[in-house]
Every structure is written in C-alpha cells, then in structure tokens.
Amino acid sequence: MYHERGLVKVVIDAELCQGHGRCFTMAPDLFSFDDLGSGVVIGDGTLNDETVALARLAQLNCPEHAISIEE
Numbered sequence: 001m002y003h004e005r006g007l008v009k010v011v012i013d014a015e016l017c018q019g020h021g022r023c024f025t026m027a028p029d030l031f032s033f034d035d036l037g038s039g040v041v042i043g044d045g046t047l048n049d050e051t052v053a054l055a056r057l058a059q060l061n062c063p064e065h066a067i068s069i070e071e
C-alpha cells in the first residue's frame with residue numbers, strides 16, 4: 001500500500017512541459033491544462049493506490065519527461 005510509505009504526489013515540471021497533452025488525455029481526473037495548453041495537476045496531486053497507476057502511465061507517456069512522482 002502506497003500510503004503506508006508516506007504521501008505520494010504527482011507533479012508536472014512547467015519548464016519541461018511542451019503541451020503534448022497526453023497526461024490530461026489519458027488521465028483527465030488527475031491532470032488538466034492551462035490557458036496555454038500546458039498540463040497541470042488537478043488539486044495537490046496526492047495519489048492513492050488507484051490513481052498512482054494512472055499517474056505512472058502518464059509519466060511514461062509524456063514525451064518531455066515533465067511528469068514526476070514523488071514519494
């Protein structure tokens with residue numbers, strides 16, 4: 001269980017994001033986009049056992065490697 005190891009959060013590095021949009025297309029419950037079309041994390045990015053898999057999928061699919069998961 002992830003929460004037993006402490007909080008897990010997903011973050012997008014705004015410097016790296018080029019607006020490819022795979023994150024908010026694949027996981028619209030976790031990610032959205034701003035006025036410029038850059039990906040943003042919805043809320044504070046805290047993940048649970050269900051959403052961590054989606055976040056990892058988005059992380060793997062971001063062409064700019066802008067998504068990271070912090071434990």
Ligand code: F3S
Nearest residue numbers: 017018021023039062
């Ligand atoms: Fe940006 Fe990667 Fe999403 S480039 S919009 S964080 S897929």
